[in-house]
Amino acid sequence: MLSCSITLLSQTLKRKGKRKRKTKTKNKIRTKLKINKNVCKKQKSIAKNQQLEEEEEEGFNLKCSAPSNSHGVQPLGNLYLNPGSVNSRNTGLGNLQILSDELVLEILGLLECPQLGVLATVSKSFYVFTCHEPLWRNLVLDYLRGGFSYNGSWKVTYITNFYPSFDVSRGTPFSGLRVRDFYSDYLFQSWLCANLEMKPEWLERDNIDRKRGISVDDFVMNFEEPNKPVLLEGCMDDWDALGKWDRDYLINLCSDVQFSVGPVKMRLKDYFNYSDQVKEERPLYLFDPKFAEKVPTLGSEYEVPVYFREDLFNVLGNERPDYRWIIIGPAGSGSSFHIDPNSTSAWNAVIRGSKKWILFPPDVVPPGVHPSPDGAEVACPVSIVEWFMNFYGATKNWKKKPIECICKAGEVIFVPNGWWHLVINLEESIAITQNYVSRRNLFNVLDFLKKPNASELVSGTRDRINLYEKFKNAIEASFPGMIDELMLKAEEKKAQEKKLSFWDSVTDWKAGAFKFSF
Amino acid sequence: MSSSGRKIILKSSEGELFEVDEAVALLSPTMMEADNVISLPKVTSEILEKVIDYCKKHAEAYETDADELQSWDLDFVNHSDSGTLLDLIAAAHDLKIECLVDLACSTIAGHIENKTREEIFEYFGYN
Numbered sequence: 001m002l003s004c005s006i007t008l009l010s011q012t013l014k015r016k017g018k019r020k021r022k023t024k025t026k027n028k029i030r031t032k033l034k035i036n037k038n039v040c041k042k043q044k045s046i047a048k049n050q051q052l053e054e055e056e057e058e059g060f061n062l063k064c065s066a067p068s069n070s071h072g073v074q075p076l077g078n079l080y081l082n083p084g085s086v087n088s089r090n091t092g093l094g095n096l097q098i099l100s101d102e103l104v105l106e107i108l109g110l111l112e113c114p115q116l117g118v119l120a121t122v123s124k125s126f127y128v129f130t131c132h133e134p135l136w137r138n139l140v141l142d143y144l145r146g147g148f149s150y151n152g153s154w155k156v157t158y159i160t161n162f163y164p165s166f167d168v169s170r171g172t173p174f175s176g177l178r179v180r181d182f183y184s185d186y187l188f189q190s191w192l193c194a195n196l197e198m199k200p201e202w203l204e205r206d207n208i209d210r211k212r213g214i215s216v217d218d219f220v221m222n223f224e225e226p227n228k229p230v231l232l233e234g235c236m237d238d239w240d241a242l243g244k245w246d247r248d249y250l251i252n253l254c255s256d257v258q259f260s261v262g263p264v265k266m267r268l269k270d271y272f273n274y275s276d277q278v279k280e281e282r283p284l285y286l287f288d289p290k291f292a293e294k295v296p297t298l299g300s301e302y303e304v305p306v307y308f309r310e311d312l313f314n315v316l317g318n319e320r321p322d323y324r325w326i327i328i329g330p331a332g333s334g335s336s337f338h339i340d341p342n343s344t345s346a347w348n349a350v351i352r353g354s355k356k357w358i359l360f361p362p363d364v365v366p367p368g369v370h371p372s373p374d375g376a377e378v379a380c381p382v383s384i385v386e387w388f389m390n391f392y393g394a395t396k397n398w399k400k401k402p403i404e405c406i407c408k409a410g411e412v413i414f415v416p417n418g419w420w421h422l423v424i425n426l427e428e429s430i431a432i433t434q435n436y437v438s439r440r441n442l443f444n445v446l447d448f449l450k451k452p453n454a455s456e457l458v459s460g461t462r463d464r465i466n467l468y469e470k471f472k473n474a475i476e477a478s479f480p481g482m483i484d485e486l487m488l489k490a491e492e493k494k495a496q497e498k499k500l501s502f503w504d505s506v507t508d509w510k511a512g513a514f515k516f517s518f
Numbered sequence: 519m520s521s522s523g524r525k526i527i528l529k530s531s532e533g534e535l536f537e538v539d540e541a542v543a544l545l546s547p548t549m550m551e552a553d554n555v556i557s558l559p560k561v562t563s564e565i566l567e568k569v570i571d572y573c574k575k576h577a578e579a580y581e582t583d584a585d586e587l588q589s590w591d592l593d594f595v596n597h598s599d600s601g602t603l604l605d606l607i608a609a610a611h612d613l614k615i616e617c618l619v620d621l622a623c624s625t626i627a628g629h630i631e632n633k634t635r636e637e638i639f640e641y642f643g644y645n
Contacts, residue, residue: 094642095601098608103623110627119630122638 035309061197068153068279069176070191071128079183088181101129101186108135113158124179128187131176133194133280146264150274179287193281193385202388208405219307219414224345224440227378227416229359229403232305236410240301241351244274245430247272254295259326260288268328275330275428281383283333289322289460298326302432305412308347309436311436312445315474321460321467324434334424339370341459343448344435346415350407353429358392359403361391362418366402367391369420384424417441439486444471526553528570530563538570542546542577565602568594569609572618595625600641607618 001198047248079087090097096104108116108129120130136154151157159166161365209223212233236242253267258265262284266274271286278284292299304311313320321342326419334355339362340346349447368382368391382390395402406426407413415421440465449468461467523540526549530536535555543549544549549556558566573589575582582590595603603622610618 094639094644095604096642098604099612103611103619105628106619107623107630110624111630115631118633118635119638121635123644214592 008501034244039237049287061199062195068133068191068194069131070188071176072178072180072182073128073187073191074183075188076183076185085181087183088123088179089125089128089184092123092182101184104129105132105135106305108132108137113162125182126181127177128182128184128251132187132190134190137280141262141264146258146261146266146270148274149270150277152277189386190281192381193389194279196385196389198356198388198424202392203406203426205401205404206406207401208357208359216307219352220438220440221239223305223414224416224438227362227418228416229416230403231407232307232412232414233410235305235307235412236302236349236351239303239351241298241432242410244301245270253297257294259286259291259294259328261286271328275328275333278330281385283330285333285335286328287325289325291326292324302349302351304434305347305349307414308434308436308438310438311434312439312442312475312479313437313471313474315478316471319461321471323436323460324432327429327431327433329425329429331425332385332426334384335422336382336387337366337420339418339420340415340435341443343417343441344437344482345417345441346433346435348407348413348415348423348431348433349412351430351432352409353431354406354426355429355431356424356426357403357405357407357413358422359415360420361400362420364400364402364420366420366422367394384422387422417444439482442475442483442486443490454469526550526552529555529557530561530566531559532563534563536566536570538573539577542570542573544581545573545576545617546615548613557590558612560612562605565605565609568598568602568606569613569615569618573615576617584612591621595621598625600626600629601643606634 005051079085093104096107099107108119111119116130116135119126121127133154136158140148140154140158140161143158148157148161151160209228209230210233211219211230214222214232219230219232222228254268256267258267259271261271266286268286271284274284288294311323313323323344327348337360358366365371368387370381403411446468449471472483526538526540526543528536528538530549538549540550543630561569572594575587575594579587603626607619607622607626610622629641630638
């Protein structure tokens with residue numbers, strides 16, 4: 001009789017619940033098919049012609065440095081090119097083969113290292129599955145938190161740490177075995193996304209407004225009020241950070257300070273050691289909201305550009321939600337489509353490196369993104385690279401094209417409130433970003449904080465439910481009469497304004513629905 | 519207890535129809551979104567019956583003691599062999615019943631835990 005104890009069950013369920021598991025459903029991609037060596041000559045020449053055609057549109061470039069091991073996994077399409085071929089993925093899994101790759105990995109995700117090790121000896125198929133790097137990443141992060149020294153791959157990192165007697169310098173066992181006849185779209189695409197370079201045509205479009213040296217009034221009138229993105233040049237010229245912040249300087253300055261990196265905290269030196277080596281679809285990203293508190297010098301070596309100095313959340317003092325982050329990450333790291341929390345606007349300044357931005361206005365949901373109806377989830381289920389592979393092409397034919405640009409060191413991008421945006425680092429980058437509330441955006445923010453499901457939606461603070469009351473009272477205390485004055489102006493403006501379509505005049509996304517319910 | 523509200527109809531691979539109260543179907547977003555009959559060509563009547571049992575028990579979760587529910591869950595999985603568990607996972611996944619997927623996956627993981635290579639061969643029914 002098969003049995004399972006209560007303790008074991010609740011332990012595994014607890015461990016699973018701790019990690020914020022993102023459903024990584026893979027969309028099918030039109031992959032360039034690789035030619036299998038066993039295909040007969042005639043088939044080969046037909047396929048090669050097709051491949052050449054496909055290459056022009058669909059070819060992918062892998063990262064210049066050696067790609068991570070694919071173990072010979074091929075996409076399912078190749079199986080259909082080889083009639084009579086058997087998929088070792090299935091034969092090697094026994095009864096388990098009826099489950100999808102994601103479900104198999106879900107089960108494996110509940111296992112510890114020794115069990116994965118035993119499974120790897122059962123069949124080629126299990127070997128490939130148990131090599132899946134995200135499994136080992138979870139184990140490392142669960143047990144070592146941020147105190148790991150990355151060593152080539154997550155699996156080797158785990159083993160070097162817990163089984164130091166294993167000789168990792170020996171070749172084959174750790175560079176991995178190659179299997180034949182293993183076909184899986186999920187695993188193939190997972191590997192592909194981890195090793196892909198950004199295609200040049202994904203980086204070509206650059207249609208953002210660029211301004212240098214404009215006045216604050218100019219900015220407010222032409223960009224902030226109409227809620228339009230803009231790239232601002234020359235407003236970081238006085239920043240010490242621009243000249244000083246390189247790796248060595250930061251490592252020396254910050255030494256053992258722990259910065260927020262995904263679910264863990266790491267020292268800068270350890271993070272750079274990881275980011276230098278890593279090849280994965282969703283690299284860990286250093287994103288710390290308390291950097292200036294942890295290392296005050298960092299806070300002193302930059303200043304808020306003049307356009308963004310009115311920040312009404314200041315009235316909350318220490319009780320304001322998280323509002324400023326240092327962002328460090330390797331090429332390929334970034335954020336997939338989202339809208340910034342609390343209905344705030346943001347600016348993002350690149351100190352080192354470069355970032356590709358894609359922005360969609362509030363009323364245009366990007367392709368491939370599915371926001372939940374209550375607004376509780378404003379996220380994109382696919383990774384950044386997968387989005388580019390599957391959905392970027394669709395935007396070419398749209399009338400309402402997204403705003404795109406590459407933001408380089410010394411440039412600042414303004415992200416108006418409510419806009420969808422995706423960012424990917426094209427090289428190792430260091431940046432600072434802040435969210436803020438100006439008086440033009442005050443009502444939106446108050447409105448947002450007042451929503452019935454504020455407890456889920458409001459972010460960056462522990463005091464979600466009371467934030468509305470606190471903020472409103474603090475504004476009235478520091479700026480008596482401001483709310484009334486703004487209300488009056490808004491009513492006047494509304495009376496005068498004709499209804500224009502978004503593309504005629506970019507308006508604040510809630511302009512038609514102010515709720516004066518204070 | 520009144521069973522007002524609509525009924526959702528599920529059809530197994532053998533063509534058998536199962537009627538489910540809306541309150542029970544709450545656990546499955548797939549069931550809730552359906553208009554007519556939900557056809558499940560990959561799910562046998564035997565498995566479908568078990569899935570519905572699970573949903574019925576968990577629909578009353580708020581009335582049940584947490585320990586009792588957990589004990590019921592264990593009993594539910596302990597009376598299933600690996601083949602049944604895998605079928606349950608597949609069916610629960612299609613119907614988007616997260617908690618049942620978790621329960622069954624954890625059970626399989628627990629079974630694999632202390633097995634040797636040979637025992638795993640046997641467990642997954644290799645020929």
